[in-house]
Amino acid sequence: MATVFITGSTDGLGRAAAQSLLDDGHHVVLHARSAERAAGLGELASRVAGIVIGDLRSAAQTRSVADQVNAIGRMDAVIHNAGVYTEGTRGSTPEGHAGVLAVNTLAPYILTALIERPRRLVYLSSGLHRGGEGSLRDLDWTKRSWDPAKAYAESKLQVVALAFAVARRWPDVLSNAVDPGWVRTRMGGPGAPVDLETGQRTQTWLAVSEEPAAKVSGRYWHHMRQEEPASEATDAEFQDQLIARLGELTGVGLPGA
Template identity: 45%
Template sequence: MILVTGASTGIGLATAEALARAGHRVVLHARKPDGVSNPALRAQMHGLIFGDLSDQQQTRELAVAANELGRFDAVIHNAGVINGPVTAVNVIAPYILMATLTAPRRSIVLSSSMHRSGSTDLNRAFRGPGDYSTSKLLATTLALALAARTSTLSHAVDPGWVPTRMGGPNAPDDFDAGHRTQEWLATADPKDILPVSGGYWHHLRPQDPHPYTTDPAFQDSLVEKLARLTGVAFPK
């Protein structure tokens, strides 16, 4: 069973549909029920769960609903925004889900090449709604911290700049290539994935992320900051 967050449109929807067509039991998350109005899409999915990831309480309730479905083989943290409550959706929500879901076997966090220009000043990062590049730096750090600290096989993925509602119609990258990597990481035999955990990927190839994302001291500082903000301890 695979959970895909933020899957009512764009790459998330394509990921969920491709995994369902391949025979996997997919649980699709959307912000509101009216975001998944297509009966055919609903019929494809093993389950549907709803919640606004900019709201910490709704994110916790989402985790409770997801846990009632059972342990996931993989969670794809696809949900993200480029404007508005960026830190809440792109960083705090995946942290809460990582900390409160029954530990999945695999976790994949959507990142961006823009993470390399993010700020490593955590006080600045959590001041106001946040900025996209910094949020993706922190989300990538969370993915690699999960890999370093738990038995969950955890990775971050740069899907590229693809033509979605967020990326815009003139984005230059291939849309299908934008979701293949996370599908593969969620389902492939672990012996075919190198590194088996803790990788940063772009179009099925491991890449070097921002050096702070793999720094244990920076990972610790981020995890401690998020634990204080949410009242939820990071998994061990």
């Protein structure tokens, strides 16, 4: 049985993934944005191997999340599930970054770099990432007028590129990206066409399955099938430039092989 850490797991897809893994006998470490959110986990809290707390908009709290996970022990897999959708303004995190960038891109990068290396990494993206090319020209939205849809698309392209960059750098780790579809969650809304069970299935399968089909790396998945992502995400030069820029923005370096 595997031990799996899931970010953003107090509700929605993260919680559904946690429940699925627990039902299959795996050990799960949950993540809550705040103590108040953790208190709302109810009976789920009694079933898990641990709960870590930290707001991923804050780089300091994201580092603390990594420390808390490492204190529990080495994970077999990490599912980078936490994310925010379109926000009306750029906002400003404690470090001055755009909120969407901080949660959707910087946080998974920091956690990837600082959590003891697991055997598998799964990053949640979106089919909308295909509209996010060209982000390196103004990664943090300091020069452009704010465009919520574009910012979201860029962040989801960046996380696919991060998954693929890690697959290249760490050949001993299975690193993949997943588009769960438009799911009926608080973020997706009640009219979304995909149910929670379908939405969580691919990422939990990639995190723990011993099936040969799941033991691949550097792939982009949608509903248990591999798909072709945006060309920029697969470009090694873009990946390397992105990793370098994220290192500059966070002060955290991504270790090599």
